Amino acid sequence: MSAGNPFPEDAEDTQTAIMRATFDALVEYGYAGLTIDRIDEFFPKSKSLLYHHYDGKDDLLVDFLSRMIDDYEAEIDCETPGDARERLDRWLDAIARPELAEEDRGFIRALVELRAQAAHDERYREHFTRSDRFFRGWLADIIADGIEEGVFREVDPEQVAATIHTIAGGVMTDRVTSDDPQVADVRAELDAYVEARLLAD
Amino acid sequence: MSAGNPFPEDAEDTQTAIMRATFDALVEYGYAGLTIDRIDEFFPKSKSLLYHHYDGKDDLLVDFLSRMIDDYEAEIDCETPGDARERLDRWLDAIARPELAEEDRGFIRALVELRAQAAHDERYREHFTRSDRFFRGWLADIIADGIEEGVFREVDPEQVAATIHTIAGGVMTDRVTSDDPQVADVRAELDAYVEARLLAD
DNA sequence: CTGCATTGAATGAATATTCAATCAACGCGT
DNA sequence: ACGCGTTGATTGAATATTCATTCAATGCAG
Known part of the structure; x- marks a missing residue:
């Protein structure tokens, strides 16, 4: 349960x-x-x-959201050895692995439903705006490292990070709001994208 | 209003x-x-x-969702002259143009909030599953045309379509649930993606 | 007249919130 | 060690409001 x-x-x-x-x-x-x-x-x-x-339901829920996002960030923000390519692949696997443990589905469902509330609740929006920045920064760092290491082309790290993060959000929504999620195809295309757009020859 | x-x-x-x-x-x-x-x-x-x-609130809302999705499909599903490259660009502009008319924000907000309900309501999920298939098919047709025309590489149309559609969903959510949406960056990266991954030399 | 659209008021259940009353732990002076 | 007041945790019952839904009655077009 x-x-x-x-x-x-x-x-x-x-x-x-x-x-x-x-x-x-x-x-x-x-x-x-x-x-x-x-x-x-x-x-x-x-x-x-x-x-x-808590002062009331609203107060409780805002605190709950804050902690959910903290957990979400903590889950990603861990030590990651290896070069930029490996770290990026691990990131992509984490968000777009085709099989998903049942335990994680609940978490993603909760996050997706909370996120939708941000459309009408400023406090929610603030939390997600901050969280988005965190993840994009994390991703942009990996891309920038890869460029320095010479394994990635000289792309705009922020631009690539924003796109991958957007895909991550789309995948999460797809996972829990569709009877036929296309995660496997997206995961495969992400590899092709990295190959064609990021990898230096 | x-x-x-x-x-x-x-x-x-x-x-x-x-x-x-x-x-x-x-x-x-x-x-x-x-x-x-x-x-x-x-x-x-x-x-x-x-x-x-209507029989009640639920009945009314399910019918409403059905009509919303019909409108959404109708908005995209129009005659599109030009070669595959042009049609794809027009599609990408339609979903990821940086400036968004205020009139459309409400529509997107409504759609994003309805979509989140699909996480717990099977009837909602069915509607969105069908709608997703429609859009992916539409996109896959463009990709397949492009391959036949020789302007696109021999990629898997379904795989590319699934990815672009996932990005579209992510952009919509980002637009209405963040104080700092990254639509412009994603739009720019989509061009780079088409260039690097799709376009034949 | 008859069937359909429409209305205003009413009802009962669900929901968030409050409140007065215990209970348990703790510090403190003796 | 012993009373004692304070504080915070906890509870069950009560309250006020919101909400979905119903219904009897009215208008109205064919």
């Missing part, structure tokens, strides 16, 4: 338990169906306690 | 007026804030009338 929940179950304080419960309710019912009562379903303690820790 | 509403205002029957009102309410309040009362705000007639034409 709570597989893939990024908020640890063991020795958890109330704070973490609230985040866990919110995650589970979000995955189970979706953002549009997310209510305080449903969060309480997954929360071992009393519903009123949520209001002791 | 209703700029960019794809449902015509003139000589409208009740059916169309309901769609118009739903669109306006969706753009104004977002999917999570979409209620029958809010739809009624933009509906010149009585709220009860909605239930005379």
